[in-house]
Amino acid sequence: MYNAGMSSSKPRTPYHEFYADDFMPRDHYRLLWDHIKATGNNALEAKAHESQLALQAEGVTFTVYGESEEGIERIWPFDLIPRIITAPEWTKIEAGLKQRVRALNLFLGDLYGEQKIIKDGVIPPELIYQGRDFRREIVGIVPPRGIYTHISGIDIIRDEQGEFLILEDNLRTPSGVSYMIENRVIERRILPEFFNKYRVRRVEHYPSLLLAALRSLSPRGKDTAEIVVLTPGIYNSAYFEHTFLAKEMGVELAEGRDMVTINDIVYLKTTTGLQRIDVIYRRIDDDFLDPLVFRSDSSLGVAGVINAWRAGNVAIVNAPGSGIADDKAVYPYVPDIIRYYLGQEPVLNNVPTYQMTNVKDREYVFDNMERMVIKAVSESGGYGMLMGPSSTPALRKEFMGLVQENPRNYIAQPVVYLSRHVCYMDGELEARHLDLRPYVIYGDDIEVVPGGLTRVALRKGSLVVNSSQGGGSKDTWVLAE
Amino acid sequence: MRYLIEHETVLEYPHTVREHHIELRLSPRSDGHQKVLSSVIETDPPSELSTYHDYFGNRADYFCVIPPHRTLITRLRSEVETLKENPFSFDPVPPAEEREWLNKELGANPALYDFILHRSLLTPAIDKLAEVIETAIPKRDGTRPMLESLLELQAWVSSQLEYRPGSTEVHGSLVTSVRQGGGVCQEFAHLFITVVRAWNIPARYVMGYLDPGISSTLETTLATHAWAEVLVPGAGWIGFDATHNLLANDHYVAVAIGRDSYDAAPQRGSFKGDSAGEQPEVTVTMQEIS
Numbered sequence: 001m002y003n004a005g006m007s008s009s010k011p012r013t014p015y016h017e018f019y020a021d022d023f024m025p026r027d028h029y030r031l032l033w034d035h036i037k038a039t040g041n042n043a044l045e046a047k048a049h050e051s052q053l054a055l056q057a058e059g060v061t062f063t064v065y066g067e068s069e070e071g072i073e074r075i076w077p078f079d080l081i082p083r084i085i086t087a088p089e090w091t092k093i094e095a096g097l098k099q100r101v102r103a104l105n106l107f108l109g110d111l112y113g114e115q116k117i118i119k120d121g122v123i124p125p126e127l128i129y130q131g132r133d134f135r136r137e138i139v140g141i142v143p144p145r146g147i148y149t150h151i152s153g154i155d156i157i158r159d160e161q162g163e164f165l166i167l168e169d170n171l172r173t174p175s176g177v178s179y180m181i182e183n184r185v186i187e188r189r190i191l192p193e194f195f196n197k198y199r200v201r202r203v204e205h206y207p208s209l210l211l212a213a214l215r216s217l218s219p220r221g222k223d224t225a226e227i228v229v230l231t232p233g234i235y236n237s238a239y240f241e242h243t244f245l246a247k248e249m250g251v252e253l254a255e256g257r258d259m260v261t262i263n264d265i266v267y268l269k270t271t272t273g274l275q276r277i278d279v280i281y282r283r284i285d286d287d288f289l290d291p292l293v294f295r296s297d298s299s300l301g302v303a304g305v306i307n308a309w310r311a312g313n314v315a316i317v318n319a320p321g322s323g324i325a326d327d328k329a330v331y332p333y334v335p336d337i338i339r340y341y342l343g344q345e346p347v348l349n350n351v352p353t354y355q356m357t358n359v360k361d362r363e364y365v366f367d368n369m370e371r372m373v374i375k376a377v378s379e380s381g382g383y384g385m386l387m388g389p390s391s392t393p394a395l396r397k398e399f400m401g402l403v404q405e406n407p408r409n410y411i412a413q414p415v416v417y418l419s420r421h422v423c424y425m426d427g428e429l430e431a432r433h434l435d436l437r438p439y440v441i442y443g444d445d446i447e448v449v450p451g452g453l454t455r456v457a458l459r460k461g462s463l464v465v466n467s468s469q470g471g472g473s474k475d476t477w478v479l480a481e
Numbered sequence: 482m483r484y485l486i487e488h489e490t491v492l493e494y495p496h497t498v499r500e501h502h503i504e505l506r507l508s509p510r511s512d513g514h515q516k517v518l519s520s521v522i523e524t525d526p527p528s529e530l531s532t533y534h535d536y537f538g539n540r541a542d543y544f545c546v547i548p549p550h551r552t553l554i555t556r557l558r559s560e561v562e563t564l565k566e567n568p569f570s571f572d573p574v575p576p577a578e579e580r581e582w583l584n585k586e587l588g589a590n591p592a593l594y595d596f597i598l599h600r601s602l603l604t605p606a607i608d609k610l611a612e613v614i615e616t617a618i619p620k621r622d623g624t625r626p627m628l629e630s631l632l633e634l635q636a637w638v639s640s641q642l643e644y645r646p647g648s649t650e651v652h653g654s655l656v657t658s659v660r661q662g663g664g665v666c667q668e669f670a671h672l673f674i675t676v677v678r679a680w681n682i683p684a685r686y687v688m689g690y691l692d693p694g695i696s697s698t699l700e701t702t703l704a705t706h707a708w709a710e711v712l713v714p715g716a717g718w719i720g721f722d723a724t725h726n727l728l729a730n731d732h733y734v735a736v737a738i739g740r741d742s743y744d745a746a747p748q749r750g751s752f753k754g755d756s757a758g759e760q761p762e763v764t765v766t767m768q769e770i771s
Contacts, residue, residue: 130598293504307531
């Protein structure tokens with residue numbers, strides 16, 4: 001087990017972000033608290049209503065996939081009470097994320113290059129060679145400046161002691177950043193007075209940061225960069241975000257069928273003819289990116305795009321193959337990866353993790369399944385997961401079978417009681433669990449946007465914050481010094 | 482030996498197709514066992530080819546035909562000199578040191594783990610095979626030279642399957658073929674590889690050509706052949722042709738290698754338009770030249 005350090009003697013009461021104790025809010029929430037007390041629930045109700053109207057008017061939606069094949073489009077669930085992060089807290093988060101993203105990119109470059117970290121015995125070869133997302137097809141291709149993950153969304157939680165821990169790295173096509181911005185737009189509209197009282201750092205410039213990073217990758221130079229956002233189409237759960245980012249950056253939104261590769265150059269089919277493309281911000285998975293190289297049955301991608309990338313004629317963002325670094329079975333090794341490449345101790349720790357390939361770990365997890373979260377390593381969005389405390393004996397038995405069948409495919413973590421925050425729920429202030437996904441852009445340098453998407457488990461007592469599983473969101477305020 | 486190899490593939494479609502992208506792994510490898518003297522690929526309609534070497538060191542030639550077309554032909558013409566007259570001529574490592582020899586190779590080149598760890602429908606986990614094979618699957622006796630065990634295994638594989646031309650689909654499940662008791666060279670190679678991997682020894686798939694004078698199979702038209710290579714201590718990669726129960730020598734020309742036949746497929750493509758699952762028409766000639 002890695003990063004052991006969580007003993008059962010520690011308190012099991014979740015950390016409260018808002019309250020210091022039963023009666024008093026934490027210092028940085030005092031102003032907000034006084035205001036809520038002074039204006040009362042009616043004022044909150046009016047503002048909650050106003051925020052709903054604004055989200056509807058703006059068309060801020062996401063798509064949920066349930067039993068029916070076709071998704072249902074819903075209005076983005078937003079809680080108007082902001083989550084506030086102090087400057088010292090943010091300084092640490094920012095340092096931890098920069099360190100992690102730097103190390104993970106060095107790791108990717110090494111894996112697709114010399115593989116020193118395997119030869120030196122730090123990473124077991126099985127972990128990589130049995131990983132679904134290790135892409136042999138791109139070995140030997142070095143992306144511009146050796147950067148693979150231009151955009152990372154890293155999930156952070158706060159444990160019972162209030163320590164920020166890394167829960168998950170999302171290095172493929174992390175989503176949610178459009179909601180970070182929309183939440184801020186709405187919040188500014190409904191709580192304008194607070195943006196004078198609190199010195200809240202800006203997040204709305206994210207699209208311009210992204211655009212600059214994309215331009216910097218253009219093979220023809222940043223001044224002639226033609227960029228597209230490549231979407232799988234309107235049925236994708238993040239389609240709202242794809243249109244949002246394309247519009248905000250002023251670039252084309254395209255599907256695979258709108259593009260064609262001719263002799264290693266990628267073109268967009270436009271009404272005035274073919275237009276050469278320099279940078280593809282793709283929001284489709286590696287598997288579907290190029291039917292010639294990856295899944296041949298994919299109609300979402302662009303045939304020949306990998307060869308165009310190999311030839312250096314187009315940039316693909318994030319680089320194909322990045323997924324092996326956020327494989328959940330690789331996650332327990334990230335602290336060692338940081339030490340190996342940077343010679344530093346991790347600024348932010350991992351959540352303790354059991355590896356199901358390790359027989360002792362596995363037996364321990366099977367004996368304590370009610371206290372564990374079991375996750376499939378290549379899934380995201382809360383799919384393929386067992387939440388021990390709320391699981392049935394039948395489901396636990398099913399997962400035991402799945403783990404035994406393919407141990408490499410699963411990890412387990414003791415349930416961490418995510419920190420709580422007050423939310424305005426149907427006329428009352430109630431505590432709900434939440435996490436945080438900040439966004440890291442790796443362009444000329446690594447930049448962490450001060451804020452992120454705070455996701456809230458709307459169901460009382462629930463620890464699942466994914467919007468696909470009934471999660472909501474809050475605006476996240478990072479305070480200036 | 483010197484060979485002239487010609488390999489023509491004709492794809493014909495009932496309706497026009499367009500935006501056709503093709504990647505070929507047709508040109509023989511250059512390695513210690515063979516030297517490529519010349520290798521030319523032509524296409525009809527004519528296209529501009531670009532070339533790179535893939536993860537497994539195979540030469541891949543890539544081109545596209547964008548306008549609508551109904552026929553696409555590729556032709557390879559290659560001259561190769563093969564050098565490995567006697568696959569048994571090497572300095573063997575004592576059986577007690579064979580494992581150490583392999584571990585050293587794996588440590589220096591982790592990519593070799595692919596040839597031990599890879600599992601697919603084509604090279605499944607050994608217990609999946611055990612469910613459909615009636616005889617006991619051979620076990621490796623570590624006190625005996627590895628080459629001996631491998632030769633016995635090869636004989637066992639050739640007795641397990643009956644050679645049935647056209648009996649299997651390309652990249653079909655090995656378990657299905659074994660259950661039906663028959664296959665073509667690709668199944669013989671996959672079955673052999675599957676057992677060698679269960680022994681923790683690196684084994685890889687080879688797609689290539691076999692001198693038609695040697696081939697005893699009943700195929701009336703020559704096409705590509707398939708066999709396996711095993712990393713044998715002291716020797717390096719040795720080719721095992723389980724279809725013929727022979728070690729590969731200078732009558733064999735290797736084209737592409739991989740974890741299984743999928744990696745080493747001679748041609749893969751993607752196009753837009755209606756498809757009725759057309760099978761390419763392949764014509765291969767291989768003749769000795771001086």
